[in-house]
Amino acid sequence: MEMTNAQRLILSNQYKMMTMLDPTNAERYRRLQTIIERGYGLQMRELDREFGELMEETCRTIIDIMEMYHALHVSWTNLKDTQAIDERRVTFLGFDAATEARYLGYVRFMVNIEGRYTHFDAGTHGFNAQTPMWEKYQRMLNVWHACPRQYHLSANEINQIINA
Structure with missing residues (x-):
């Protein structure tokens, strides 16, 4: 600088x-x-x-990721048999503080300042997944976007998304 x-x-x-x-x-x-x-x-x-900048497209992608996890959890809750899928698999982890700090900062901003997705559990690490997640989330988004009913996912669709 x-x-x-x-x-x-x-x-x-x-x-x-x-x-x-x-x-x-x-x-x-x-x-x-x-x-x-x-x-x-x-x-x-x-x-x-x-003081760095997070481009609008990246912000929208992060919101899309969070929305996908909202849809996953809502769909999981609506399943007749929730035992087939561990709830932790449909819980948003966040991003890695060491390598994805800007993404993590934006998630914290969205939850703590903007008041969006406040139902997400920040865990003891405040959405620090402690492992890089960006690529995993991109694969998951691709599968989720291909689903015809994104907020009424079947157990099979949930599994396809979380295993992407």
Whole structure:
């Protein structure tokens, strides 16, 4: 991230104010203030991640993934025999914090800030699946989109989706 000295000074002051306004995260803000003031290039890349951009198409795909899991769970609930499929298989796990942090951040934003899919269980890791999920979800979406009744899935269709 390239910044002028004036931009760095302004951002440094913002972090200083945040330290006072949000004492629970003060240490984090002090660290970021130091990075900005001293211009540590490697650590400034963290700001690129924080201020990064998630394209509209990616956001729509993530919402589609979450909607697919909503449909899976609704369909599973409506099955006569739910014992055939473990409920955990139709529960949205989220994304990997290490490799898919932007996707994970968007999921948390959608649930915690936007108030959508609040019925999803964030688990103890807050939707951190702890393994990369993007490719798996893409395969699942392809199968789900091919189903004629996406919100009234049969046990066979549910199995095809979760095993994609």
